[in-house]
Amino acid sequence: MNNKKLAVIGTVGVPSSYGGFETLVENLLDHFPEDLEVTVFCQSSAYSNKIATYKDANLNYINIGANGVSSILYDVISILKSFRKFDVLLILGVSGSIVLPLIKPFFKGKIIINIDGLEWKRDKWNFFAKKFLKFSESLATQFSDVIVADNRHIQKYVLHEYNKQSVLIGYGGNHVHTVTEFSVGLQYGLEKEKYFFTVCRIEPENNLDLMVLAYNESKVDYPYLIIGNFNSSKYGIEFREKFKDVKGLILQDPIYDQNILDQFRSNCFFYLHGHSAGGTNPSLVEAMYLELPVIAYGVSYNRASTFDSAVYFDSQAELVKIFKNIYAIERIKLKAKMRLLAEENYTWELICAKYNKLFI
Secondary structure, eight states: OOOEEEEEESSSOSSOOSOHHHHHHHHHTTTOOTTEEEEEEEEGGGOSSOOSEETTEEEEEESSOSSTTHHHHHHHHHHHHHTTTOSEEEEESSTTGGGHHHHGGGOOSEEEEEOOSOGGGOTTSOHHHHHHHHHHHHHHHHHOSEEEESSHHHHHHHHHHHOOOOEEOOOOOTTSOOOOOOGGGGGGTOOTTOSEEEEOOOOGGGOHHHHHHHHHHHTOSSOEEEESOGGGSHHHHHHHHHTTTOTTEEEEOOOOOHHHHHHHHHTOSEEEEOOOSSSSOHHHHHHHHTTOOEEEEOOHHHHHHTTTOSEEESSHHHHHHHHHTGGGSOHHHHHHHHHHHHHHHOOHHHHHHHHHHHTO
């Protein structure tokens, strides 16, 4: 009996060093069944050392960017190179869905698409980009055999918007580790469990303006550290300039050393999560697994991810009130609840087992 052949499409690639989908693939490779022959499509320019295989998977390099507008062509080419050679296509994101109506009549295998968050709603896209992404999303739901939703709210949206059933599969968080050491805090003047913390992409839909304005207004005692890619966009550069004089605010460029990042996360007083777009944000799942006390923007995605068990704000005024009453929050109970929910729902063993059932 021949092994089934699986193509993984839509990420920068592996070894992972980028984002949520890349981390997903990295962990899937550790849990795939032995009789599955896997090829992962990778962005050529992201890898100076182009190895042929990784964790028993074949790597196929595409000389186009995997993110932004170029992701459309990147995914389309990956799909076109795959549909005659593979039994299963696992497509992460909807960018390349424009080609699905063309290949579907000729493809006898299974197309599985994780539609990610509702990408077309993100503020960073202009009117035409949003229209295209919404159209791509509709094609993805129409021409795939299995739709994966990473969040209960996304699952409800797919049913309501397209009258399609989807499979609920989130993300794992147990690749991160609590680090009690806090040597990195000294250079920032931070003490263990005496600072607020956020790590995210510096984008409008992550509500950083709202959180910083609330922090500044509340005059809370502890510093607030935000780590992100401030220099990668006009918004990020302007954000840093706008808030550079806020007392207690520390704006730090990206940190890619996992141990250092986990030191900052593990030892914070409260973790602020302002994401308002997407589905289950990997950074939120990781925060829960690290047993962080989460204060989250109250959008339905975040409430679904945290099972309505975190602390939520929907406005600057609400967050100011939370800051001013921060010591009244039962922090230890909140930490324990976040960890328990993560262990029950967000381990890679559980997530990968759900994906493996789809490949049969």
